[in-house]
Amino acid sequence: MEDYLVRATAAQAQIRAFACTTRQTVEAARQAHNTSPVATAALGRLLAAGCMMGSMLKGEKDLLTLQISADGPMESATVTADTAGNVKGYVGNPMVILPANASGKLDVAGAVGSGMLRVIKDMGLKEPYVGQTSLQTGEIAEDLTYYFAASEQVPSCVGLGVLMEKDNTVRQAGGFIVQLMPFAEDAVIDRLEENLKEIQSVTALLEQGDTPRQILEKVLAGLEVVFTDTMPVRFLCSCSKERVEKALISLGRSQLQELIDEGEEIEVNCHFCGKKYTFSIDELKRLKEK
Numbered sequence: 001m002e003d004y005l006v007r008a009t010a011a012q013a014q015i016r017a018f019a020c021t022t023r024q025t026v027e028a029a030r031q032a033h034n035t036s037p038v039a040t041a042a043l044g045r046l047l048a049a050g051c052m053m054g055s056m057l058k059g060e061k062d063l064l065t066l067q068i069s070a071d072g073p074m075e076s077a078t079v080t081a082d083t084a085g086n087v088k089g090y091v092g093n094p095m096v097i098l099p100a101n102a103s104g105k106l107d108v109a110g111a112v113g114s115g116m117l118r119v120i121k122d123m124g125l126k127e128p129y130v131g132q133t134s135l136q137t138g139e140i141a142e143d144l145t146y147y148f149a150a151s152e153q154v155p156s157c158v159g160l161g162v163l164m165e166k167d168n169t170v171r172q173a174g175g176f177i178v179q180l181m182p183f184a185e186d187a188v189i190d191r192l193e194e195n196l197k198e199i200q201s202v203t204a205l206l207e208q209g210d211t212p213r214q215i216l217e218k219v220l221a222g223l224e225v226v227f228t229d230t231m232p233v234r235f236l237c238s239c240s241k242e243r244v245e246k247a248l249i250s251l252g253r254s255q256l257q258e259l260i261d262e263g264e265e266i267e268v269n270c271h272f273c274g275k276k277y278t279f280s281i282d283e284l285k286r287l288k289e290k
Contacts, residue, residue: 019212028235044162048175054081072113112138161202237273
């Protein structure tokens, strides 16, 4: 099944909600970066959040970036998403290995550690919007729940999960985000809270065969769900040799001359997808003349 996300409203637009399944997307990221299981789980959670939060943006060219900078052995994580379900990302240390946590699960919080979460929205304005909060647990879902409340003043519930196979490929991945509008009534809030108490983990729901639509039907049971949109999700990087050329040109003539004087071709790797671009001495000379 292809990855996708659904969008919905409930309780006569007092709630807006998103849910996604992202197994193929997270597996593509794992293969691109050769991430360890715990790094895959952390990056996969952030990728799921990114595709849903990217779909909240309005303009076709708007971009969302999620950044985690922390003191755990994973060091950092960055995910960028657009409004069309395209998402990409990487972690600072893809090979981090940790023992399971007290629950016997991948220790994402231990890999992440303490630090900051930044949400950057580039909406074509002079300056991007930047929101920043401290990490609360390092589990990512709880950290985003706190971000929405503290930075955007939107009461939200975020659920994210990645389940790995024994061969370290991705078995399940996905998530949901449910947000209350300012005019939400107490009765609606109470019903939502009761529903959330009954929800298992995201991966447990996916593992038992629930689709994103069925996940939201459970989260929003009794609240008159109206599904508004379905959108494909995929791991897609916009890098190209032309973009790398522009980056090299921005180094300036003197630095390019230093690379030329070394007398060997250079290799530039894309952080987001791991793709390698090679430039010969003649190509570097051409870029210098530009």
